[in-house]
Amino acid sequence: MNDHKIKNIFVEGAISSQKIAESIQSHSSKKEIGGHSIFLGQVREDVLEAGKVIQIEYTAYVDMALEKMQIIREDVFSKYPLSCMHVYHSLGKVNAGEICLFVFTSSKHRKPAIDACAELVERIKQELPIWGKEILENENSQWKENN
């Protein structure tokens, strides 16, 4: 076990634009930063054979996801010269058009911020035990698959 405090990444429901704005604002005092990179995942109104997606309901194996995220966080911090890294993921219901994933990296220069952000998004989608159930407009549902 490492002695770093395990950070929570989960937010109930959609991630608000206010939360994103406040997160950006809170970095104005960190004047060594020269570049931020932000990824926002949005629930897509997919039109599937079974119907149109109106909402995704997220569930997770929270304890495992947070332990794994801590490992990813440490890997990415050791690979890139970052000043900051923030990750938020929704749990519960998020409507089409709303934000379900917010990844935010900051560095002295743009390249590490951009590369670290991209790597985090890929690892979050592949390695965190989170599941999305797509709720369709006809009240049916099906389990989302990541490509």
Next chain:
Amino acid sequence: MEQALIRLMCFGMLEEITGFKERQLIGKQDTDQFRIWLNDEFPELQKIDFVIAVNRKLINQNTVLKNEDEVALLPPFSGG
């Protein structure tokens, strides 16, 4: 020898297939024995893609089960 009492958890579509989110299970010495029990109990799982985590770590070989271990069945991840 004392029999291990494990905490068995199902996530995503596996919760719907097995009909439980969490239950206790006794007497499985390792994950190979556990898989045999699982196939007998839920034959429909043989058609489903899933991995097993023991104490929140994915396993890829037979693993001894101890008392109070947390064994989780995880379908393919679809976060983000």
